Every structure is written in structure tokens, then in C-alpha cells.
Amino acid sequence: MALLTANGLTKRFGGLLALKDLELTIQEKTIHSVIGPNGAGKTTFFNCLTGFSIPDQGEIIFLGQSIHGMRPDQIARWGIARTYQNIRLFANMTTSENVILGMHGHLQTNLFDALFQTPRYWQEEYETQKEAQRLLAFVGLEGKEAIIAANLSYGDQRRLEIARALALRPKLLLLDEPAAGMNPRETNEMLTLTQRLRDELGLTILLIEHHMKVVMTLSDMITVIDFGQKIAEGQPSAIQANPQVIAAYLGGGASTA
Amino acid sequence: MKTELRTALRIGLLGGLVASHICLVGMLETFAKRNLIGDYLSMGYLLLLTLFLFVGYKATQVAQKAATGLLCAIIAGGITGASLSDLVFLTQNFQLREIFAHASPALVKLLTLGQSKSLGLLIPIVSGISWSLFGGFFALLPKLWRRVLLNTLLLTLLLGLLRDILNSLLPGDFGKTLFTSSGLTYIGAGSSLFCGGILIWAFLTYREQQKLKPETSESRNSPLQKLLFSLLILFLLTFPLWSKSFLSNVADSVGLYIIMGLGLNLVVGFAGMLDLGFVAFYAIGAYTMAVLTSPSGIFHFSFWQALPFSMLIAMSGGIILGLPILRMRGDYLAIATLGFGEIIRILVISDFLKPYLGGAQGITNIGKPEIAQFTFKNPEHFYYLILIGCLIAWFIASRLKKSRLGRAWMAIREDEDVAQAMGINRVTTKLTAFAIGALFGGLSGAIFASMVDSVVPKSFDLLISINVLALIIVGGIGSLPGVLVGAVVLVGLPELLREFQEYRLLVYGAVLVTMMLYRPEGLWPEVTLQHILHKTAQPEFPVRPLPTPEKK
Numbered sequence: 001m002a003l004l005t006a007n008g009l010t011k012r013f014g015g016l017l018a019l020k021d022l023e024l025t026i027q028e029k030t031i032h033s034v035i036g037p038n039g040a041g042k043t044t045f046f047n048c049l050t051g052f053s054i055p056d057q058g059e060i061i062f063l064g065q066s067i068h069g070m071r072p073d074q075i076a077r078w079g080i081a082r083t084y085q086n087i088r089l090f091a092n093m094t095t096s097e098n099v100i101l102g103m104h105g106h107l108q109t110n111l112f113d114a115l116f117q118t119p120r121y122w123q124e125e126y127e128t129q130k131e132a133q134r135l136l137a138f139v140g141l142e143g144k145e146a147i148i149a150a151n152l153s154y155g156d157q158r159r160l161e162i163a164r165a166l167a168l169r170p171k172l173l174l175l176d177e178p179a180a181g182m183n184p185r186e187t188n189e190m191l192t193l194t195q196r197l198r199d200e201l202g203l204t205i206l207l208i209e210h211h212m213k214v215v216m217t218l219s220d221m222i223t224v225i226d227f228g229q230k231i232a233e234g235q236p237s238a239i240q241a242n243p244q245v246i247a248a249y250l251g252g253g254a255s256t257a
Numbered sequence: 258m259k260t261e262l263r264t265a266l267r268i269g270l271l272g273g274l275v276a277s278h279i280c281l282v283g284m285l286e287t288f289a290k291r292n293l294i295g296d297y298l299s300m301g302y303l304l305l306l307t308l309f310l311f312v313g314y315k316a317t318q319v320a321q322k323a324a325t326g327l328l329c330a331i332i333a334g335g336i337t338g339a340s341l342s343d344l345v346f347l348t349q350n351f352q353l354r355e356i357f358a359h360a361s362p363a364l365v366k367l368l369t370l371g372q373s374k375s376l377g378l379l380i381p382i383v384s385g386i387s388w389s390l391f392g393g394f395f396a397l398l399p400k401l402w403r404r405v406l407l408n409t410l411l412l413t414l415l416l417g418l419l420r421d422i423l424n425s426l427l428p429g430d431f432g433k434t435l436f437t438s439s440g441l442t443y444i445g446a447g448s449s450l451f452c453g454g455i456l457i458w459a460f461l462t463y464r465e466q467q468k469l470k471p472e473t474s475e476s477r478n479s480p481l482q483k484l485l486f487s488l489l490i491l492f493l494l495t496f497p498l499w500s501k502s503f504l505s506n507v508a509d510s511v512g513l514y515i516i517m518g519l520g521l522n523l524v525v526g527f528a529g530m531l532d533l534g535f536v537a538f539y540a541i542g543a544y545t546m547a548v549l550t551s552p553s554g555i556f557h558f559s560f561w562q563a564l565p566f567s568m569l570i571a572m573s574g575g576i577i578l579g580l581p582i583l584r585m586r587g588d589y590l591a592i593a594t595l596g597f598g599e600i601i602r603i604l605v606i607s608d609f610l611k612p613y614l615g616g617a618q619g620i621t622n623i624g625k626p627e628i629a630q631f632t633f634k635n636p637e638h639f640y641y642l643i644l645i646g647c648l649i650a651w652f653i654a655s656r657l658k659k660s661r662l663g664r665a666w667m668a669i670r671e672d673e674d675v676a677q678a679m680g681i682n683r684v685t686t687k688l689t690a691f692a693i694g695a696l697f698g699g700l701s702g703a704i705f706a707s708m709v710d711s712v713v714p715k716s717f718d719l720l721i722s723i724n725v726l727a728l729i730i731v732g733g734i735g736s737l738p739g740v741l742v743g744a745v746v747l748v749g750l751p752e753l754l755r756e757f758q759e760y761r762l763l764v765y766g767a768v769l770v771t772m773m774l775y776r777p778e779g780l781w782p783e784v785t786l787q788h789i790l791h792k793t794a795q796p797e798f799p800v801r802p803l804p805t806p807e808k809k
Binding site for chain 1: 652653656657659660661662663664665667668671672674675676677678679680681682683689
């Protein structure tokens with residue numbers, strides 16, 4: 001079943017056409033990769049999905065409803081969570097505070113509860129702390145709840161970003177180059193973690209990645225875009241053999257199209 | 258060696274420049290009128306003395322070997338002293354007064370200790386060298402001793418400055434042995450140095466030991482802390498009963514600034530939005546109170562009836578300001594809020610609103626709060642009202658900080674885009690910060706209007722916004738105790754030192770620059786900020802125990 005469908009997505013920045021008539025369908029509980037050379041429009045696509053850019057034409061259907069006109073925070077609560085290419089944590093807060101912020105949309109306490117610290121406030125504080133511990137343990141950060149995020153190692157910061165995104169209880173998780181800047185061991189750990197997200201939590205994952213080994217191992221489906229257009233789509237083995245994809249990656253001179 | 262000497266030369270010249278400046282703007286003369294210890298050590302001399310000590314300390318610090326360090330201190334101190342001698346020489350032989358009004362015989366007498374020409378010229382140099390040498394020795398002491406000594410000296414200075422408050426606390430005869438008419442007696446200073454030194458030494462060693470132990474819930478609520486806390490409450494509750502009316506007045510201004518500071522801290526400290534127009538809400542609160550209660554108006558409300566309106570209208574002001582500037586960040590936001598503050602002030606003095614707000618003359622005869630038959634009239638009465646206001650503001654700010662909303666504010670402060678991607682509604686979150694902050698500003702303004710009995714546009718200029726912002730930054734941005742400390746230091750101390758009013762802004766500026774250079778995190782900072790600004794490793798925090806749902 002399709003979880004998300006993008007129909008004819010077009011986005012212009014002045015004279016630059018960042019996305020051109022992009023069609024994309026993401027099936028539920030799959031890992032779907034979007035690859036393409038630098039500047040192909042991958043991040044613009046992510047920004048359109050999360051509501052930070054508004055597409056000029058076309059629409060995005062998520063869970064059977066168009067997300068057009070929704071604010072970023074509404075989309076986040078509706079079930080799309082993301083991580084960032086250049087890690088963007090709340091660097092001066094602790095690990096668990098970062099995760100608890102991810103839960104923000106699901107919390108019930110209001111101003112009154114906060115001022116008078118009602119039983120509901122304590123109940124919720126207790127539950128959020130426990131939930132944060134559970135999520136941190138899932139990504140492999142147990143025992144690091146009270147560390148300031150900026151002091152975590154690079155690999156741990158990437159894990160924390162994923163834990164924070166999971167706290168939103170998303171249906172669709174967008175990972176923007178999760179393996180960037182990692183050594184082979186860390187990359188392998190990230191591979192396993194991403195697979196667990198799909199298999200154990202039943203999440204659908206949309207992945208942007210340059211690391212071909214990661215893409216080919218993880219993906220159930222790959223979409224290749226170049227100059228904002230889809231140039232190929234298929235399973236990893238088919239993509240690897242596609243001449244257009246090879247041309248796009250090696251340079252336009254080799255292209256026959 | 259060569260670079261060290263060059264540094265010493267530079268420090269000495271800078272010291273000389275500062276010293277000459279202090280003399281030529283007349284600070285030395287004014288400050289010399291107040292004797293801090295005995296009849297001899299005046300504030301003026303203390304100023305120069307501190308400068309000499311600092312010069313010696315700095316010069317020694319840059320050197321690697323102790324002997325070179327002391328030599329550097331002698332050179333730097335000598336140069337600083339020599340520039341003062343030079344000043345004396347110039348004043349005696351040329352008509353400096355035509356340019357510098359303060360280069361007078363009185364200044365010469367102060368600098369030469371009243372000695373004759375040639376000997377007099379030597380005195381600044383000799384004292385410069387000797388005090389810098391002390392500063393140099395100070396730099397060579399082990400860290401613990403340095404801290405004990407520094408804190409003891411500061412304590413003694415503070416006791417001398419706060420003579421008025423403390424003397425009214427003590428029974429007459431005892432007070433006379435410790436305090437003179439303006440500062441400490443020699444006995445007073447001696448006992449302060451001795452007892453203070455021992456206490457501070459004990460405290461610092463105790464704290465060092467405590468740092469090694471893991472923090473437990475027991476150490477947080479030790480009997481000592483409970484005792485200190487109860488003493489503080491007793492002090493606050495009885496303050497107007499034993500202090501003079503003048504001091505209650507000072508406490509009232511500090512309190513009003515604390516309420517404002519707590520409000521602005523929500524906006525600037527928690528949500529990270531630089532607001533330079535906070536005075537607008539203070540003015541709205543004050544004018545609402547004035548219009549609603551003044552007999553010249555049409556409403557004739559009582560204070561208590563008008564108070565909620567003051568707060569609510571200020572809050573609406575916050576929302577109205579908040580709406581158009583939601584998308585702005587950083588510098589642009591600061592300029593926009595600055596504009597809002599000015600708009601309110603100019604509206605108030607405009608001819609358009611003159612029939613309602615009284616123009617430049619303002620509004621007088623503002624309603625006083627009454628409880629049963631009791632009317633709040635003088636500063637001592639208002640003290641309690643303001644104290645309650647502070648407590649409520651503190652309660653709200655501290656509870657919000659620990660809530661879901663407080664976390665959302667901090668997320669917006671750290672990274673607005675990511676906060677939105679985490680499902681935080683930017684509009685409502687920012688507006689609540691503005692609204693609650695403005696509410697506190699309105700509360701403070703309403704009490705102020707009733708207390709001084711009249712509102713005039715002049716009381717609501719930009720300087721108030723700047724003051725509130727400065728006290729937050731000096732106290733420690735985002736920190737609640739920081740607001741208290743900042744208000745006491747930036748509002749309370751200058752009020753107590755009224756005799757130096759002329760130099761208030763000069764000292765104020767110097768304090769701000771020094772603070773930002775050496776202690777950018779503020780006097781009572783948030784723990785994490787301290788580590789970030791000083792790039793020190795975070796200590797291993799123990800995992801906080803989970804709060805239990807049963808706890809009420």
C-alpha cells in the first residue's frame with residue numbers, strides 16, 4: 001500500500017528548476033532511497049515533504065490526505081519525521097531532553113498543569129522520561145541520558161537524531177545522509193540500525209545517501225533523480241545496471257540520451 | 258624576557274591611562290569624599306589602589322618565572338605611578354584647568370598626600386611600585402589562597418559600602434565600634450578581614466570536598482542550607498521594619514526590576530528573542546493603572562480592580578507586538594522591538610492622546626491599594642506588595658521553565674527550524690513567551706504607577722529596556738537566580754551609591770565590558786552555559802532519578 005505519493009512536484013528558485021514534475025510513490029514498510037548527484041534536488045524534495053518549502057505545482061499525498069498548506073509542525077505531528085545532513089541537535093540540551101522535545105506534539109499537559117504541577121504533570125513527566133530512556137536504548141545510547149548533546153561523539157549524535165525523530169512516533173522517517181562522515185564500523189552499525197527501524201518498528205524510511213554500499217544493501221526501491229527529474233526507478237540490481245544512472249554519475253558526456 | 262618586558266610596559270601605560278582618566282574626570286575627588294575604612298582609606302584611594310594591584314597582578318601573570326614576574330610588576334606599577342606624577346607635575350606648572358576642570362590643587366593634594374613639590378612627585382611612583390608588587394605577590398599565591406584573599410577583600414569592601422543597611426541592624430554602641438559615619442572603623446575592617454577570611458576559607462575548602470562527592474538529594478537540602486534559607490526569608494520579611502525608608506525605596510526599585518527581569522528573561526533567556534522594547538509593557542501597565550484609577554479620568558476604579566486590566570492590556574500589547582515580528586530573528590527582531598518601545602513612548606506624549614494620557618505632564622493621583630481599612634502609602638507598605646509580585650513572577654517563571662512549554666521555548670532558542678520539525682508550533686510558542694513576559698512588565702508598571710502616584714512619559718525611556726536587558730545578562734542569561742543577582746548588582750548598588758551619581762554610567766559601562774570579557778556567562782549562570790562558554794569538559798552528571806508519578 002502506498003504511504004506517500006508525490007504527483008507532478010515542481011519547485012523553482014528564481015530561474016533554477018530544483019524539482020521538475022517529480023512523481024514518486026513510497027510503499028509502506030519499505031526502505032526507499034533517493035539518489036542523485038549533488039544539486040539534483042534531493043534536499044529540496046525533503047524540504048517539500050516536511051513543509052519547509054512549498055512546491056510551486058503538484059501535491060503530496062500522505063496517509064490519504066494532501067499535506068499542501070500544512071505548517072511544518074502540523075506535518076511533523078501528522079507523521080513525517082526527519083534527520084539532517086549536517087546534524088542539527090539541540091546542542092546545549094541533554095540527550096534525554098532532545099528526545100523529550102521530539103515527543104512535544106503528543107504531550108497533553110497545559111499551562112495550568114505546568115503551573116500547579118498537577119498529578120497529570122507528574123504522570124506525564126514520568127512517562128516521557130521512561131519513553132526517552134527506551135528510545136535511547138533502542139538506538140544504543142543507554143546510560144547517556146544526562147550528557148549534553150554537543151559532547152556526544154559524532155556517531156552518537158547521529159543516533160540521537162534518529163532517537164529524537166522516533167519520539168515523534170512517525171509513520172515515515174526521512175534520513176538525510178545518515179552515514180555521512182562515518183568510518184566503516186560506524187557505517188555498518190548505522191546499516192543495522194536502519195534495518196531494525198523497518199523490521200522491528202515497522203517504519204517506512206525514505207533515505208538520501210551517497211554511500212553506494214549503504215544504498216544497495218538497504219534499499220527495497222531506489223529512485224534516481226538528476227536536475228530535479230526522475231531518471232530511473234527500480235530495485236538495486238536494476239539501478240546498478242541502468243546506463244542513464246551511470247551517465248548521470250559519471251558526467252553528461254557519456255550519456256546517449 | 259623581552260616580550261615579557263614589553264607586555265609589562267604596555268600594561269603599565271594602559272594603567273597610567275586609566276589612572277589619569279579617573280583623576281581628570283574628577284572621579285578620584287568625588288570618591289575621596291567617602292571614607293570607607295577609618296579616616297584614611299577613602300573610596301578614591303581604594304580605586305587607585307585596586308588599579309595598582311591589578312596592574313601588578315596582570316604583569317606578573319604573563320611572566321613565566323616568579324622573579325621576572327615581580328620585576329614586570331615593578332616596571333608596570335612604576336609606569337602607572339609615573340604617569341600620575343606626570344599629571345601632578347603638569348598640573349602644578351601649566352594651566353591644565355582650562356581644559357580639564359578637575360586638574361585642580363585639590364587633586365594634586367590627594368595624589369601627593371599633601372607633600373611638598375619634589376617629595377610629592379615621588380609619592381605616586383613609590384606607591385605605584387609597592388602596591389603593584391603586592392599585586393604581583395598575590396598572583397604568585399596558590400589558587401585557594403588567592404580566592405580566599407580576594408573574596409575577603411571584596412567582603413570588607415561590601416560591608417563598608419553597605420554601612421547604612423548594616424548599621425541600622427546593630428545596636429548603637431556595637432555599631433559605633435564597627436562603623437564610622439560613612440564606612441568601617443579600623444576595628445570593623447580588621448574583624449571583617451579576620452572573621453571573613455576564616456569563614457570564606459572554610460566555605461571554599463568545604464565546597465571543594467563536596468565537589469568530589471557525587472551529588473545526592475541529601476546534600477542539596479543540608480541543614481546548613483535550610484538555615485540560610487530561613488534566615489534569608491526572615492531578612493526579606495522584616496526588611497522594612499528595621500531599615501530606613503530610603504532603603505525600602507531602593508528595595509522597591511530592585512523588586513520592580515526583578516519582576517520585569519523575570520518577564521523579559523522568558524523572552525530573551527528562555528525563548529531567545531532579543532527584545533529591546535520591553536519598557537513598552539511597563540509603560541502600558543503603568544498608564545492603564547493611571548487612567549483607570551485617577552480621579553481626573555472617567556473610570557474611578559480601585560487599585561485591585563485596575564490591576565488585572567493593567568496586566569491584561571500589557572499582555573495584549575505583547576501579542577500585538579509579537580504577531581508582526583514572529584518571522585524575524587536576531588538583529589532584525591531587536592530593531593523592531595526597539596521601534597515598538599519608542600512608538601509607545603511617543604504615543605504617550607502625542608497631542609492626539611493628550612486628553613486621555615496627559616501628554617508630557619502625565620497623570621497624577623493614582624489609586625493606592627487598600628486591604629480592608631489599610632491603605633498602602635509609603636515605600637515600606639509597597640515593599641510587601643512588590644515582594645508578593647516577585648514571588649508570583651518567580652513561581653510562574655520557574656514552573657514554566659520545567660514544563661513542556663519551557664522546553665519548547667528552549668528548542669526555539671536553539672534552532673527554530675528543527676523545533677518546528679519536532680512538532681512545535683512556532684506561532685503560539687513565541688506568542689506565549691511575549692504575552693507572559695509582557696504580563697510581568699504590566700504588573701511591574703502598575704505597581705510602580707501606584708507607588709510613585711504619578712506617571713510621566715519621562716519615566717519610560719529606552720534606558721529602562723537597556724537596564725532590564727543588562728541585568729539579565731549580568732546575572733546570567735536564562736537563569737532565574739541570575740535575575741535576582743543582576744537586579745541587586747545593577748539596580749540596588751547604584752542606588753546605594755547615589756553620591757557618585759555623576760559617574761554611574763561610566764562605572765556601569767566598565768562593569769558590563771569587564772563582565773563580558775571575563776565572565777560572559779553571568780554572575781549566577783545556567784550550568785550548561787558555563788561549560789560551553791569556557792569550553793571546559795562537562796563533569797560526569799549522574800543520571801537523574803525518574804520522577805515518580807505518585808509525587809504530588
